Amino acid sequence: MALKIVITGGAGFLGSSLARALLQRGTATGPDGKMTEIGELVLIDLVPAAIEDRRVRSIVVKGLSPDALEAALGRDTDSVFHLAAVVSAAAEADFDLGMTVNLDGIRAVLETCRKLPRPPRLVFTSSIAVFGGALPALVPDGAAATPTNSYGAQKAIGELLVADYARKGFIDGRALRLPTIVVRPGRPNKAASSFASGMLREPLNGEESICPISRDTKVWILSPRRAVAALIGAHDMAPERWGPRAALNLNGLSVTVGEMAAALERVAGPTVAGRIKWQPDPALQTIVGGWPGDFEARRAAALGFTPDPDMDSIIRAHIEDHLPGGPR
């Protein structure tokens, strides 16, 4: 039997990158633990997915209601990647919207999964935003989630739910705490971390970019390529290898904002790097500065996940994937 895989947020940047990678691969681990052909890829989102492929079904929903999810999952879904979320600054600005999408959303996904005849694999994208406040400079794997924004609180709650549904045998669940994804293509979004991509992406496109965060702020980042590989790797891993802890601190690269700018200059030259304008924003600095900038991430390394080797290669990969003519 060919696999049916569902991606919530499947029309978003990470969701569609994941979809393309799965389609290109053509296979994923099936319920029997064996590599199996992907027969159907269902992409749920607020807008249609822009992928043409006979295996893709794009479903436009108004929200993650139980009805919409039941219609999308049917009775034969093998795996779900739950990526749909309201991002950090938006969830902070509109508390109720964040609770509805980020908390009621994962509950609806979990309840729909629980009703399937066979417990599906569920990969949930959590975030390092579950951490905040007073923390060691190098965050250990066993550190408590201490979110200092609503997005992080909602993600931490989602992790607890995924872990408990998995423990009860309702799903085979895994939660990945993603580092900040850099370089995200497209336009800025309402995530407090949006600057980290914008300060590289816009200058490479010939545009000025405002960096609201100080040069000495450390960030924990991962390229889109590695993030997609990690999501697929987490999905394909045997449950006994993943172990009882649902949430994993994924391993990333610890760099300062200043080092990111220096890498941009090395890879693309001083004209490009000169397009970064430094304009401190105290509100954003408080949020981003509250996120830890470095993690031990030993469990992720032991499970075989690999971070990007350095900042320069992250920028070069972005140029390869999105700027066929090179930087402007």
Added chain:
Amino acid sequence: MALKIVITGGAGFLGSSLARALLQRGTATGPDGKMTEIGELVLIDLVPAAIEDRRVRSIVVKGLSPDALEAALGRDTDSVFHLAAVVSAAAEADFDLGMTVNLDGIRAVLETCRKLPRPPRLVFTSSIAVFGGALPALVPDGAAATPTNSYGAQKAIGELLVADYARKGFIDGRALRLPTIVVRPGRPNKAASSFASGMLREPLNGEESICPISRDTKVWILSPRRAVAALIGAHDMAPERWGPRAALNLNGLSVTVGEMAAALERVAGPTVAGRIKWQPDPALQTIVGGWPGDFEARRAAALGFTPDPDMDSIIRAHIEDHLPGGPR
């Protein structure tokens, strides 16, 4: 202005003990931080509260619905103690019931509090059941919540919600992770920890008691007197002293089940202690053995909370409070 205080689960053992202590005291910290007379004490529960006092209003509800809570809190509630919960073994046996009462319940309480004209104080009873699995023998204050049962997961989620509502300024919130309360009066309940009281209480009442847990199992306990004092102490503490972390590992006493039996023999004699029958229950042993038996609880000590001095005094206090004629 006299205070209006609401206790959910106010007809239960801990809720009514707390109510009696508040009534006897007559005052609590008000919104201005000053000791203020308690004018009204609203006890919400599935059954009527058995306390006669002109200040008490007992409200019987079918569940913690937003409507019921809004009616109970009105517009003038100053403080809420949220104690209502489905206990551990019951939440494990009926997953949906646990989610409804323990998760939807705290959400309804928080939303009702948020709508009040002035953010109320909220004291939420969490539990050491948020911990489980592989943990250090002495659990540090910063250890991650790793629940291994649904009750613990729901309490951990409640803590995250209380913390985020407090951070947003919707409430002034505090969550206490209570140790196992010993000796609970009354009859056994469906909590996996029920044995810890039963093995002392029933023999003191002249009855046999089955202990399903092995003698070498360590438990982390607190007497009802100290638990009530801690709830009131947490309520009365200034928010800046409590600090940004909502959840506190309350300090208790670490004893083995065998030491509890030995204390019973010292306090009440060998005839009484001989009424304990040892009948291992692997399912309960797995749950209780998964809870850590010892905690650093440094923050609780620094905040001035004090545990019981020893096991013997816990048993003597139970005899004083509930067995006026002494052990049978």
